[in-house]
Amino acid sequence: MTEQQGQQSWIQQVRQRLSTPSPSRLPPNDAREAAVLVPLFVDAGELWTLLTKRAESLPHHKSQIAFPGGGREIGEDPWAAALRETEEELGFDTRQVVRLGELDEAETPSGFRIIPCVGAVPSALETNINEEEIAEVFSVPLLAFADFRAIEDRIVQIDGVERMIRVYHLGSRQVWGLTARIMQNLLHRFGLELPEEEE
Numbered sequence: 025m026t027e028q029q030g031q032q033s034w035i036q037q038v039r040q041r042l043s044t045p046s047p048s049r050l051p052p053n054d055a056r057e058a059a060v061l062v063p064l065f066v067d068a069g070e071l072w073t074l075l076t077k078r079a080e081s082l083p084h085h086k087s088q089i090a091f092p093g094g095g096r097e098i099g100e101d102p103w104a105a106a107l108r109e110t111e112e113e114l115g116f117d118t119r120q121v122v123r124l125g126e127l128d129e130a131e132t133p134s135g136f137r138i139i140p141c142v143g144a145v146p147s148a149l150e151t152n153i154n155e156e157e158i159a160e161v162f163s164v165p166l167l168a169f170a171d172f173r174a175i176e177d178r179i180v181q182i183d184g185v186e187r188m189i190r191v192y193h194l195g196s197r198q199v200w201g202l203t204a205r206i207m208q209n210l211l212h213r214f215g216l217e218l219p220e221e222e223e
Contacts, residue, residue: 034066035122035144041213042125042142049129055137059102060093061110061118062127062140062210065147070165073210074145075203076113076153077160087159089199091140091206102126102139114161115152121145127209132202133182140206164194169207170216 063074080087094109096102107118121143131137151161168174169192176191178200190208192199199207211217 034071035124038064038124038142038144042127047126047128047139049139050131050137053137055131055135057096057102057105058094058136058138059096059106059109060091060138060140060206061106061121062091062142062206063110063121063145063149064124064142064166065145065149065163067147067163070167071214072147072163072165074149074161074163075199076158077162077197079155079157079159081156088201088203089197090203092158093138095136103141106139106141106143113154113158115154116145116149120149127206127213130202130205130209138202140209142210162197166211166214166216168192168194169199170211 065072065074074092075089076092078088078090092110092113093106094113096105097108100108103123107121110116110121111118122145124142124144127140127142129137129139153161174193176193177188178191179186180189181187189200190204192204192207208217
């Protein structure tokens with residue numbers, strides 16, 4: 025199998041897993057519409073994703089690990105918003121992104137409803153980050169999120185209500201909140217998700 029055939033093969037497999045069943049959407053509400061790009065690439069036969077650490081100076085979700093993305097502008101569909109924001113934050117030509125599908129829509133306590141758009145990117149992607157928004161960009165193999173030793177289910181209080189959240193420990197970094205929920209949804213699609221502890 026050639027390298028190009030191998031790439032087409034994994035892209036087709038991911039598209040199939042993302043399309044059946046169709047991703048869920050939230051009922052209409054007043055939350056601001058947003059989108060993120062979930063970039064995937066294959067390196068050494070393994071599937072990887074690209075994540076960012078948001079800048080300390082941002083008004084929302086500062087210093088958190090996140091996928092690139094942001095609010096949708098008037099008339100923008102989720103993909104247009106995800107690609108525009110990714111280009112603004114990471115400085116690479118998003119014409120290189122191959123659309124693979126979408127994940128379930130999710131809400132944040134800060135008032136956003138977000139559609140994750142999954143796209144294939146080149147494995148040797150060169151970025152030029154916008155330091156006003158992004159402190160760091162790094163790659164992680166998906167299997168790192170499927171390792172039970174990296175997972176903590178933690179009880180936290182959100183708006184006075186106790187909730188169980190999943191935290192992924194990746195070395196010195198912690199992935200939680202919306203990004204962790206998106207990752208759980210992606211792993212579930214790929215049959216890699218580990219079960220959540222009972223609340």
